[in-house]
Amino acid sequence: MEKITADVVIVGAGGAGLRAAIAIAESDPDLDVALISKVYPMRSHTCAAEGGAAGVKGADDSLENHFHDTVSGGDWLCDQEVVEYFVNQAPRELVQLEHWGCPWSREDDGSVAVRPFGGMKKKRTWYAADKSGFHILHTLFQTSLQFPTIKRFDEYFALELLHKNGKCRGVVAMEMRSGRFFSFQSSVVIMATGGGGQCFPFTTNGAIKTGDGMAMAYRAGVPLKDMEFVQYHPTGLPGTGILLTEGCRGEGGILVNKDGRRYLQDYGMGPETPVGEPVLKTMELGPRDRLSQAFWHEQKKGNTVETPWGDCVLLDMRHLGEKKINERLPLVRELASSYVGHDPVTDPVPVRPVIHFMMGGIDSNLNGETPMPGLFAIGETACSGLHGANRLGSNSLTDLLVSGRRSAERAAEYARKAGEIPEDPAMTAQSEDVVTAIRELLQQSGGGESIAGIRREMKSTLEEGAGIYRDEEGTLKACEKIAELRGRYGKIEVHDKSNVFNTDLQQALELRNLLDIAETVAEASLERRESRGAHQRLDHVERDDEHFLKHSLAYRQPDGRPRIDWLDVTITRSKPGVRDYSGGKSE
Amino acid sequence: MSMRQMELEVMRYDPEQDDEPHFQSYSVPCEDDWAILDALNYVKENIDTTLAYRWSCHMMVCGSCGMMVNGEPSLTCKTFIRDLPDKVRIEPLENFPIERDLVVVLDDVMEKLRMAKPFIIRHDEPPPEDQEYTQSRAALYKFKQYTMCVNCMCCYAACPQYALDSSFIGPAVLALAHRYNIDSRDQGKSERLDLLADHDGVWECSFVGACSEVCPKSVDPAAAVQQMKIDGAKEWWKQKLGGGKS
Amino acid sequence: MSRQPYVRPVSKTTWYMRNGRYRKYMLREVTCLLVGVYCFLTIWALAALAAGADTWNGFLASQQNTVMVVFHAFALVYFLIYQAFDWFKLAPKAMPVQLGEKKLPDRYIIIAHYVAWAFVSLFVFWLTGVI
Numbered sequence A: 001m002e003k004i005t006a007d008v009v010i011v012g013a014g015g016a017g018l019r020a021a022i023a024i025a026e027s028d029p030d031l032d033v034a035l036i037s038k039v040y041p042m043r044s045h046t047c048a049a050e051g052g053a054a055g056v057k058g059a060d061d062s063l064e065n066h067f068h069d070t071v072s073g074g075d076w077l078c079d080q081e082v083v084e085y086f087v088n089q090a091p092r093e094l095v096q097l098e099h100w101g102c103p104w105s106r107e108d109d110g111s112v113a114v115r116p117f118g119g120m121k122k123k124r125t126w127y128a129a130d131k132s133g134f135h136i137l138h139t140l141f142q143t144s145l146q147f148p149t150i151k152r153f154d155e156y157f158a159l160e161l162l163h164k165n166g167k168c169r170g171v172v173a174m175e176m177r178s179g180r181f182f183s184f185q186s187s188v189v190i191m192a193t194g195g196g197g198q199c200f201p202f203t204t205n206g207a208i209k210t211g212d213g214m215a216m217a218y219r220a221g222v223p224l225k226d227m228e229f230v231q232y233h234p235t236g237l238p239g240t241g242i243l244l245t246e247g248c249r250g251e252g253g254i255l256v257n258k259d260g261r262r263y264l265q266d267y268g269m270g271p272e273t274p275v276g277e278p279v280l281k282t283m284e285l286g287p288r289d290r291l292s293q294a295f296w297h298e299q300k301k302g303n304t305v306e307t308p309w310g311d312c313v314l315l316d317m318r319h320l321g322e323k324k325i326n327e328r329l330p331l332v333r334e335l336a337s338s339y340v341g342h343d344p345v346t347d348p349v350p351v352r353p354v355i356h357f358m359m360g361g362i363d364s365n366l367n368g369e370t371p372m373p374g375l376f377a378i379g380e381t382a383c384s385g386l387h388g389a390n391r392l393g394s395n396s397l398t399d400l401l402v403s404g405r406r407s408a409e410r411a412a413e414y415a416r417k418a419g420e421i422p423e424d425p426a427m428t429a430q431s432e433d434v435v436t437a438i439r440e441l442l443q444q445s446g447g448g449e450s451i452a453g454i455r456r457e458m459k460s461t462l463e464e465g466a467g468i469y470r471d472e473e474g475t476l477k478a479c480e481k482i483a484e485l486r487g488r489y490g491k492i493e494v495h496d497k498s499n500v501f502n503t504d505l506q507q508a509l510e511l512r513n514l515l516d517i518a519e520t521v522a523e524a525s526l527e528r529r530e531s532r533g534a535h536q537r538l539d540h541v542e543r544d545d546e547h548f549l550k551h552s553l554a555y556r557q558p559d560g561r562p563r564i565d566w567l568d569v570t571i572t573r574s575k576p577g578v579r580d581y582s583g584g585k586s587e
Numbered sequence B: 001m002s003m004r005q006m007e008l009e010v011m012r013y014d015p016e017q018d019d020e021p022h023f024q025s026y027s028v029p030c031e032d033d034w035a036i037l038d039a040l041n042y043v044k045e046n047i048d049t050t051l052a053y054r055w056s057c058h059m060m061v062c063g064s065c066g067m068m069v070n071g072e073p074s075l076t077c078k079t080f081i082r083d084l085p086d087k088v089r090i091e092p093l094e095n096f097p098i099e100r101d102l103v104v105v106l107d108d109v110m111e112k113l114r115m116a117k118p119f120i121i122r123h124d125e126p127p128p129e130d131q132e133y134t135q136s137r138a139a140l141y142k143f144k145q146y147t148m149c150v151n152c153m154c155c156y157a158a159c160p161q162y163a164l165d166s167s168f169i170g171p172a173v174l175a176l177a178h179r180y181n182i183d184s185r186d187q188g189k190s191e192r193l194d195l196l197a198d199h200d201g202v203w204e205c206s207f208v209g210a211c212s213e214v215c216p217k218s219v220d221p222a223a224a225v226q227q228m229k230i231d232g233a234k235e236w237w238k239q240k241l242g243g244g245k246s
Numbered sequence C: 001m002s003r004q005p006y007v008r009p010v011s012k013t014t015w016y017m018r019n020g021r022y023r024k025y026m027l028r029e030v031t032c033l034l035v036g037v038y039c040f041l042t043i044w045a046l047a048a049l050a051a052g053a054d055t056w057n058g059f060l061a062s063q064q065n066t067v068m069v070v071f072h073a074f075a076l077v078y079f080l081i082y083q084a085f086d087w088f089k090l091a092p093k094a095m096p097v098q099l100g101e102k103k104l105p106d107r108y109i110i111i112a113h114y115v116a117w118a119f120v121s122l123f124v125f126w127l128t129g130v131i
Helices: A015-027 A063-073 A080-099 A132-144 A212-219 A263-267 A288-301 A318-328 A330-340 A395-418 A425-443 A451-465 A472-489 A503-527 B036-047 B107-115 B137-147 B154-158 B160-164 B171-181 B189-196 B210-214 B221-242 C020-029 C031-051 C053-062 C066-094 C106-127
Strands: A002-005 A008-011 A033-037 A150-154 A156-164 A167-175 A181-185 A189-191 A230-236 A254-256 A305-307 A310-316 A349-358 A361-363 A375-377 A550-556 A562-568 B003-012 B022-031 B066-069 B072-075 B087-091 B098-100
Touching: A008 A015, A008 A167, A008 A395, A015 A033, A015 A132, A015 A150, A015 A395, A033 A156, A063 A080, A080 A132, A080 A395, A132 A395, A156 A181, A156 A212, A156 A425, A156 A503, A167 A189, A167 A425, A181 A425, A189 A212, A189 A395, A212 A361, A212 A375, A212 A503, A212 A550, A230 A288, A254 A263, A263 A288, A288 A310, A288 A349, A318 A330, A330 A349, A361 A375, A375 A395, A425 A503, A451 A472, A451 A503, A451 B036, A472 A503, A503 A550, A503 A562, B003 B036, B022 B036, B036 B087, B066 B154, B072 B154, B072 B210, B107 B171, B137 B171, B154 B171, B154 B210, B171 B189, B171 B210, B171 B221, B189 B221, B210 B221, B210 C020, B221 C066, C020 C031, C020 C066, C031 C053, C031 C066, C066 C106
Parallel strands: A002 A181, A008 A033, A008 A189, A033 A150, A189 A375, B003 B087
Antiparallel strands: A156 A167, A167 A181, A230 A349, A254 A310, A305 A310, A310 A349, A550 A562, B003 B022, B066 B072, B066 B087
C-alpha cells in the first residue's frame, strides 16, 4: 500500500472542501494540501443547490436580523456564538466569491441582487438565477486551479480514519480506477463529505451523498450530533425527488391543495397574502419544517392531489409570467417540464416534501474542531450548531464558505504546530487492517443478501419510522430493523471482483456508511421525546425546553449500536421563544 | 404509469478480463417517464451489479453521466426513453480511453482545464473585501452562457478534431477561457492568449460545430471558439500595426 | 491486473463516415477542391488573355461545351449551399451582437449577410457590365 503524507488532508471537494483548500493555499503556501474526493470536484453535490446563499446586504437589513431569523428558524437549538460568527462573516465570504468571478445575478445598478427566502425577515439571499450552488462550486473549483500546493486526488474513495491515542492521523482511501489503496498520513484531516440523504428513499440528494465522512468519524469514536434533525424540503418533484428551489416561492409562487386553497394559512402561517406579492416570513415564505408538516396534515385530510407518482400539492407559478420564470428560474422550468411534463409557465407543478438536508453531523464547533484533536468537520457533514433543529434555506451555501475558511485557518495552525509527520508503523498497520477487511468483503460469497435489497429496506424503514412525524413505537421499530439490517449486511455478496472502477464494491461500502448513520437518526429520534423544528413527535407534540434544550450526541458502542448522550446548547442573547410566521400579526 | 420493455445494448469492458470491449444486452421494463439513467440504474440494482458507470445528481447539473446513446453524446439523466426506439445502444463517451464499461479516462481534459487559467486575473487592485465589483446585467449576459458548462465532456466526444489529435485543447476548455476573457471583472486575456492562439488552440478548430449541437446545456462552445479566433486575429493585427502588445 | 484503458481506433481516412454531422461538414470542406479548380481556370484565363485575342476566344469556347457548363452550374449550386448558406448560418456564432441585456436574434445577423451579399453581387454585375 502506498503512503502519502500531507500537512493537511481534506476529504471532499464540494463547496466546503474547496473553500478550505483555497484558504490554506492562500494563507500558507508552505503547507501541502491533499484534496481527496470520491468524484471530480465539479460533480460534488453543492452543484445541485439552486436558490442562493444568505448574507446581510442592504441598509434595511442587519446582522441582528439574520441572527434572530437563524436562531428562531432553528427553534433555539442553535449554538448562538456560532450563529453570531456566521452572520458576521457571511457578507465578506459572499463578496469574496464575487471577486473570484461568481456570476451572481445583478440589480439595475450593477450591484449583486438578493431575493426573499423562507424564514428570512429581509431579502438577503444572494443568487445566480436558480443555479447558485452550481456557480459557487464551479467558481471555487476553477479558482482552486491556480494554487499548486493543492494536490487533488479525484475519484479516491475515503474508507476509514487513522487515529492514535485519540488523535487523528490521516485517512485510508481507495483509488477507484485502479482499486489501489492509499494511506494518507497527516496530523490534520478536514471532513467535508456532505450529508447522507441517500439513507431515505425520496431525496433531493445525489447518489454520492452517502454520509461517508459522518460514518468514518462515528466509527472512529467521534459522536454524531443532532442526527434526528433531517430536513424535508417542501417542494420536490414527485417520482425523482428533484429539488424545486425555495426561490420559486421567494419570487412569488404559491402552494395550493386540490381545492385550490392556499392551505398554509390553516397552519399558523397566514393570513393569506396577495398572489404574486410574497410577504417575508409568512405563508409560502415560512420555514421548511412548517411547510413540510403542513403537507402531511393536508394529506391526512385528503386534500392532496393524486398523481401517477403519489399524493402531491401544487406549486403555482403561472402568475410570474414567462419572462420572469426564464430569467430567475430557468432550471426549474427545464426540470419540471422534462421530468413531470408540467411547464410552470402554463401549469401548476405537482410537488411534495422530500428529504433534503441533515442538520446533524459530526460534532464540531465554530472552528470546525471535533472532539478528536486533528479532525475538523465542515459543511453539511458537520454539526457546528449553526442550523439548530431546522436550517433556513440559503444558510447552508454560506456555511460552506464560512466554515470552510474558518476551519482552514485553525487547521493550518494545528498543522504548523504538529510539524513533520513521523514515520509510524502503527499507522501503516492500521491502514493494512482496513484493506484486509475490504478484501475479505470482496471475497465472501453465499450469504444470500443483496446490496440493493438491504438498501431498499433501510430506506423504507427510515421513512416509515423517522419521517416528517414520528412516535415512540415507530422509531423503536426503526431502530430494531436497522440493527437487524446491519447484521444482515455481513452476508452481502459483492459480485464484481474487478480492481478497476468497482462500483459494486463502492456501493457496498457506501451502504455500510448509510446503515451507520441511519441508525443514529433512528436512535436519536427515539430518544428526543419532544417536538422541535424538523423533529416532530406525535406522542410529544410540544417543545420541551426543560429537558431537551440540548444537542443529542450519538456514540458508537462496541456492539455497533449507538448510545445517545446530551450536550447543552450555547445561548448568548436569544432566549427560547415562540416561532412566529404570521407576518408579524401576532407580535 | 405504463411500462415499456426496452432493450439496452451496453458496451462492457473489464481490463482484467477483456482484451477489447463487447456489447451486452439487457431487457429492461421501463416506466414512461424514465431517462436512460433510470434504466441503467434498474440494471445495476436488479440485473447486473457489475455494470460500471458514473452518475450522481439526476438533475442535469453534475455532469457525471455523459455517454453515447445511439451514437449521440448525451447526458443520460436528460435523455428520455419516450424519445427513443425500443432498442438503445449505450457506449462510453467517444474520443476518450475506456477505463471500465461506461467509465472513461478524463485526465487529459482535466489537465487542460488548468491550462485555460479559468479564474479572475487582475492587474489592478480588486475592490476592498467588503465591496463587490459593479457589473451591469448586460455585462453579465455577455459571458453568462459560457458559465453554464457542466463539464460533461459531450462536446469532446463530438469533436472530430479532438478525435484525430487529442493535443487540441478542445471545446469546453476554450469556451471556459473565453468566459473569463469577456468577464468585465477579468484582466487576464493577454495571459490566456499565448496558449489559446497556439497551434493546439483555437486555430485547430475547423468549425464543424458538432460540439454546440450536442451540448446539453446550450453553452455553444463553437461560438466561443470562433469569437476567440476573431479576437486573436484582431490582437495579431494590433501587434503588427501598433508594434507592441495592446 | 489492474488498469489498461482501451483506446478505440479512429480512422484517419474514413472518420467522417461516422455520422451525418461529419459528412455534412466534409461536404462543406470539399468546396476547397472547387476553389482550386477556379484558381486554375483564372490563371488559365489570364494567360489566355495575355496571349492575345485568338487564345482568349479559344479559352471562352472551351468553357462552352456541355461538360463545362454542367460543371459551372454544379459549382454555383454547390457554393451556394455549402459556402453561402452554411457560412451565413454560422455567422451569428462568430459575430454575436448584444444590445443591452438582449442578444440580437440570429436571423437579423443572417439577413444582414444576405443583404450585403446582394449588394456586392450587384456591384460586381455593374462593374462587369452585366447590368
